[in-house]
Amino acid sequence: MNLSLQDPFAVAKEYPESLANALQYGHCVTFQFSHKGDYLASGLSDGSVVIYDLASRGSVIAHLHKHAHIRPITSVSWSVCGRYLLTTAQDWHCKLWDLSLVNSPNHDSAVIRSIIVDGPIWSASINPSNEFQFTASLFEDQAIFVDWSDPLPQNYRISRLESKPLEEHADSDANSSTKSVTLVTAFTHNGRYVFSGTNKGWINVFDTQSLQMVHSMRLTTSNIKNLVMSPNGRKLAVNSSDRIIRQISLPDLVNQQNPDSWEFDVEHKYQDVVNRLQWNSVCFNHNGEFLVASTFGTQSSQDLYIWETSMGSLIKILEGSSEELLEVKWNYSRCMIGSNGLEYGTIYLWSVDFPQKWSALAPDFVEIDDNIEYEEKEDEFDIIDDDILNKRRLEEEDSYVDILTPENHDARGFDTSLRSFIIPINYERPIV
Known part of the structure; x- marks a missing residue:
């Protein structure tokens, strides 16, 4: 009923405008939305993971603490189907959770894969196709590619192997005593390639x-902090330490198919030339x-900046948080932006205000502000x-109104026929 009262054109708004909710369950250091947008996984500083149900306004439905990590979580990554969750931490462990078992009587077997790598982990991401x-990406080491289709995982190094002409142009690299280390990785949307x-x-x-x-290709001389690819x-988007x-x-x-013909053109550069903000x-x-970004260590570090990517202009600054914001993620299905705080570890959620429209139920219903x-x-x-009334009734009965078949696409173009995994909830077992 309430969904029917929402204005379908209001749902088509492309970016949030106001702070809607704040989630606090432990100190969040990293988080990620599921691909369908129904759940949010929060990695805590104590090594456990909390899962929120966004359909019920952020209620906690699972707390992954048994067989969890013993150091702070560094990254969480969802599978496309929504059933599996990859977690990495500073304890050198990578674990794959089967969320169908987290609230079952045999929840101790929820970790179906685990591997120890050669150092602390910066970040990790699941292949969208597998x-x-x-x-x-590891701390002061080369990135790894792990295939654990079998219980015994296969670990491969993906190191940088530039050709000789590229090395000749990198004079600073040749004279530097520090080696080249991969900091971030990102899959393409089809999982065919990995950008590092x-x-x-x-x-x-x-x-x-x-x-x-x-x-x-060499894009800058500074550290690359983030690699984010649009879903299409x-x-x-490349965020580096040169601001x-x-x-x-x-x-x-x-x-x-020929990588030699690829051309990567820089369309826009986003920076604050006045305050020299670090992103x-x-x-x-x-x-x-x-494109949305969070700032670092300034008076504006409590705000999020949104740019329009076709022209590169700043269109909105999201306010409302009470602490410096670290990671920023976009929930595509629910048109929601989330960010976690540095000091208290609170997750802040910005969303679109959905005004109720009674005219969505009856096209001839007119909404008025004052009495007329x-x-x-x-x-x-x-x-x-x-006879005239009976004729009108017969004409109305001839028109078929389908109230059972759901729409294939919503107002924003998302395919509503795609079903994601639903985490089972055990209401008799308390969440601790």
């Missing part, structure tokens, strides 16, 4: 089938038309012949 494959960013400003592209580098695979966010237009990585994290919306004087029609209370 939930049993993921990449992880290094501490020397290189963007390297690897083929997930051969694990060979197929393309490389057309844009790439500049670069928006790159990607070629058609699916049809252009913590960036994220695209569902169609890549908007009603004027009676001339034939409003005239006696109508029964």
